[in-house]
Amino acid sequence: MNISVIGSGYVGLVTGACFAETGVTVSCVDVNEKKIKNLKKGIIPIWEPGLEDLVKRNIAKKRLSFTSSLKDSIQNAEVIFIAVGTPPEEDGSADLKYVLSVAKEIGLHLNHYAVVVTKSTVPVGTSQKVKRSIQNELIKRNLDIPFDVASNPEFLKEGSAIDDFLKPDRIIVGTESDKAQKTLERLYKPFLLNGHPIIFMDITSSELTKYAANAMLATRISFMNDMANLCELVGADINMIRKGIGSDPRIGNKFIYPGAGYGGSCFPKDVKAVIKTAENNGYSLEVLKAVERVNNRQKIIVFQKLARHFEGQLKGKKVAVWGLSFKPNTDDMREAPSLAVIDKLLEAEVQITAYDPVAMPEAKKHYGDNVICYVDNPYDALDNTNALLLMTEWNEFRILNVEEIKKRMKDHVIIDGRNIYDTSELSNNGFSYYAIGK
Ligand SMILES: NC(=O)c1ccc[n+]([C@@H]2O[C@H](COP(=O)([O-])OP(=O)(O)OC[C@H]3O[C@@H](n4cnc5c(N)ncnc54)[C@H](O)[C@@H]3O)[C@@H](O)[C@H]2O)c1
Structure with a gap:
């Protein structure tokens, strides 16, 4: 079976690599040519456990390939997945420009029956817009090529994306034709061996389920x-x-x-x-x-606790921030609480030294190299600081070397935004320890 996955980000890349792992021939597309150039060499644009091995293995087996040409990618594809971003518009609604521009391009190049599946998270009615957009292009080309649309929202979690995709709790598919349903049932069969269901429904319900x-x-x-x-x-x-x-x-x-x-x-x-x-x-x-x-x-509560401890006198204080990604096991910082807290700290003229096992390059993209001081070891962030702010519960932060921290910090203040530390251990060691809700 040949499939095409359009958009090679967190969802598209994992989708492509996981389908390739089951023996399907997958062509992944992206408009970002640098990303495609790197992916061809097995260089992964994101930090996701297990993904690099999976991608490299399937490239080597010639089941997974990358291209910047949507036209080439969909040539023989029975199923075409749309997995591009749907960022928020100013007013909060999902911006569909990437999804609809892909739909238009599919209509420009489709030359055989295929099931066009929207995997991006999209509002109710989007699959019908995708369908109309493809139809319009086919009409302009004077072609009457049959195709189906389907909705197949993705539930993977960054940080455990491969496992989630290979062993899903459930797969949701919205279709309006038996043929599309059978095709997707066949494609997904290898992932259902753990007994978890594929749930078919109408397209509108599928879109809203996500x-x-x-x-x-x-x-x-x-x-x-x-x-x-x-x-x-x-x-x-x-x-x-x-x-x-x-x-x-x-x-x-x-x-x-x-x-x-x-x-x-x-x-x-x-x-x-x-x-x-x-x-x-x-x-x-x-x-x-x-x-x-x-x-x-809640996103600024860690900052507020810090401000309360120092009675609002934050100017010139020095703090260490442990963890920048929005959760552990990813370098993704989109909408991360750390960003909200760091913005408040900068506004209050606090000096920041930060450490994250993988997300520091992302933070540098956001703040540049000079606004925050970055270190390669969490304990190096603590030297002469007035407080430690724990923003992401990476495993490596869980057991503290209390003596080392006491030696390095100027004031012994810890604000634990993820409730991972033991109140009595830290209080007994003379720390002012603040957590969430205790
Ligand atoms: N990230 C997640 O954990 C997650 C989980 C479930 C669902 N989703 C949904 O999946 C969708 C994709 O999310 P993501 O995190 O993978 O986004 P992403 O930003 O990581 O990736 C999107 C990719 O699409 C590419 N792209 C944009 N326009 C294109 C076009 N015309 N042709 C080809 N490629 C194009 C971009 O260059 C980018 O590489 C979103 O709707 C999101 O809500 C994401």
Whole structure:
């Protein structure tokens, strides 16, 4: 089977490499020519565990190739995946210009039956827009080539993307034809051996399922952050509340960890986009509006705790920031809480020394080389600092060398935005330790 994947970012590249691993011949396309040039040599543009090996292995087996020509890529493809970005517009709605320009280009070059699958996260109605756009181009070419559209939102998580793709909890597919359904069932069969389902539905429901999933997860996080802030006011411990409610099977223990707010390329933009979809349909998603407000407040909570500790006297202080990516095991800093906190620190004229195992090159793209001081070892960030801010719970930060920290820091203040440290250990060692909700 031949397939084409258009857009070779986090989703497209993982999709292409994982399908190639099952024996499918995959052609990945991207408009970024430098990215394609590098990928051809096995150089991966993102940091994702296991991806480099997977890509190199499948290039060597000639099952995975890269091109900047969409026309060449779709030549023999039975299935064409659209996996380009859908960033937020000013008003919060999803910007579909990349998806629709790909659809137009498919219409310009399609010369055989194919299933055109939207894998990008897109609002309700987008697959129909894709269909119309392809049809319009075919009409202009005086061609009557049959094709189907389908929606197949992606649920992989950065940091465990390969595992998520190879062993999915479920695959959601929206179709409007038996032929498209059978084709996608065949393509996905190798991933269903763990017994998890492929759920077929209509295209509209499939498109909305992705937003509903991310909105629900974001809601759990904001709910716990809101509760954590109440805990601080009344003297309760959010960890105890989390254990107490998480043991109820109706609630479950996943995604109820409080922290410094959610970030990343998906939750913030998808919550915004579904709010906008509702507005466009004359409805107000009140819960999600609150989820967003709570998150915006939470993203700067680490800064606020620092400011409170130093009674607002932050100018000239020196802090260490551990962790920059929006979560561990990725270099992705899109909408990361660290960005919100660093912006506030810079505004307050605080000197920042930062360390992240993989995301420092991303941070440099954002802030340049000179605004923040970067170090190669987390402990080197601590020399003569007034406080340590923990923003991302990378494994390497979990067990502290308390003696070393005490020696290096000027003031013994730790603000733990991910609740990974032990309050009594740090208090007994003379630290002023602040966490979230305890
Ligand atoms: N990143 C995630 O964890 C994740 C998870 C699930 C769903 N999604 C969704 O998947 C989609 C893609 O996200 P991503 O994180 O992979 O984005 P990304 O920015 O990493 O990758 C998108 C790629 O598409 C390329 N592109 C843009 N226009 C193109 C065109 N006309 N032809 C070919 N290539 C083109 C870009 O150069 C880029 O390399 C988004 O809708 C996102 O919401 C992302």
